Amino acid sequence: MQFQGRFFDGKHSSSKSCTLNYDKESGFSILYDEHTLILQKVLWKQTSTKLLIIGESLGKYGHIAITDPADQQHILHLLSNIKKAKSIWYSHAFLAYYGIISILIALWIFMDSLVFLFPTRIEPWLEKQARSIHFRQSEVIATDFSDPTLKKIKDAFIAIDPELEGIELEVVKESSINAVTLPNKKVIIFSKLIESADSIEELMGVLAHEMSHVKFRHCIAAYVKLSLVNMVDKIILGGAVSGTGMAMYFLQFSKTNEEQADEGAIKYLDQLHLSTSGISNFFKKMATTKKSSYFSFNFLATHPSSHDREYLFQGHQKRYAKSDFGKHDLKKIKAVVQKHNFKSKKPLKRKPIKGATL
Numbered sequence: 261m262q263f264q265g266r267f268f269d270g271k272h273s274s275s276k277s278c279t280l281n282y283d284k285e286s287g288f289s290i291l292y293d294e295h296t297l298i299l300q301k302v303l304w305k306q307t308s309t310k311l312l313i314i315g316e317s318l319g320k321y322g323h324i325a326i327t328d329p330a331d332q333q334h335i336l337h338l339l340s341n342i343k344k345a346k347s348i349w350y351s352h353a354f355l356a357y358y359g360i361i362s363i364l365i366a367l368w369i370f371m372d373s374l375v376f377l378f379p380t381r382i383e384p385w386l387e388k389q390a391r392s393i394h395f396r397q398s399e400v401i402a403t404d405f406s407d408p409t410l411k412k413i414k415d416a417f418i419a420i421d422p423e424l425e426g427i428e429l430e431v432v433k434e435s436s437i438n439a440v441t442l443p444n445k446k447v448i449i450f451s452k453l454i455e456s457a458d459s460i461e462e463l464m465g466v467l468a469h470e471m472s473h474v475k476f477r478h479c480i481a482a483y484v485k486l487s488l489v490n491m492v493d494k495i496i497l498g499g500a501v502s503g504t505g506m507a508m509y510f511l512q513f514s515k516t517n518e519e520q521a522d523e524g525a526i527k528y529l530d531q532l533h534l535s536t537s538g539i540s541n542f543f544k545k546m547a548t549t550k551k552s553s554y555f556s557f558n559f560l561a562t563h564p565s566s567h568d569r570e571y572l573f574q575g576h577q578k579r580y581a582k583s584d585f586g587k588h589d590l591k592k593i594k595a596v597v598q599k600h601n602f603k604s605k606k607p608l609k610r611k612p613i614k615g616a617t618l
């Protein structure tokens with residue numbers, strides 16, 4: 261569409277004859293003295309006789325004057341349609357933006373019950389991500405492939421629950437008292453947990469809790485949640501939270517997950533003929549060990565308190581005549597860690613691992 265008008269460049273008092281062009285693709289432009297100028301951010305002003313078109317590319321005082329009343333009506337109609345189309349686009353973009361964020365938040369809230377939607381084939385990839393976050397610098401002391409005691413523990417759990425088939429145990433050198441599960445059925449035992457364990461029941465109690473996390477795929481929900489937090493952070497805050505590492509604080513199992521894992525641990529220990537006195541003692545120690553990384557995370561979040569867990573396991577204490585596990589197993593696994601400490605010349609200087617708790 262073309263309209264005839266006068267172009268005032270805002271520098272000279274005289275005006276030039278110009279043609280105002282409009283097409284859907286490139287919007288408004290003017291042609292004067294064989295020059296073409298695309299108009300950006302077009303505004304207009306109606307006087308009693310003229311329609312004045314103002315645009316960013318015309319400078320502060322430049323404008324185009326349209327005098328023909330029919331052309332004025334036509335241009336006003338075009339401008340009003342453009343405005344309407346823009347406002348519809350903005351409202352759609354607004355809805356899409358908040359729609360996506362609401363879906364991500366809803367997914368985050370209901371993730372624990374949606375974990376079955378994630379196929380097991382994503383787990384090796386999630387494990388890789390998790391290792392790169394937490395265990396990039398960790399030194400592996402033993403695995404169930406290399407150590408017979410770890411193999412015995414693994415086999416015992418699989419024997420009582422075939423759903424645990426495929427689990428792998430690993431001892432890593434870490435200065436905090438903890439054990440964690442990673443996607444892909446990996447259970448990581450921190451060396452300090454073994455060093456500080458007072459009984460085999462204590463170590464097996466903690467592992468029974470971790471095995472329940474594996475069984476219910478709790479860490480899949482946790483890592484998917486972490487990805488969602490990172491996504492929302494990138495959309496809303498441009499990655500400000502992820503940049504500070506704060507998003508890691510969301511990598512917590514929910515209170516319901518922890519309670520489910522504790523209940524599962526009680527059942528496993530019962531099947532293994534091991535008393536819950538060990539894990540009860542473990543939580544008693546945790547409640548008084550203020551320096552552990554576990555404690556600092558617990559403060560922020562969703563875990564049941566150590567005292568509550570100590571009393572839960574105390575309440576389920578039973579005595580068993582015989583178990584396949586005894587003092588000698590703890591002695592053996594402690595010896596593996598001690599031997600490694602003796603050989604290893606590298607002291608642990610880095611901060612405790614963040615974001616993953618028992």
Ligand SMILES: [Zn+2]
Nearest residue numbers: 518521617618
């Ligand atoms: Zn847990």
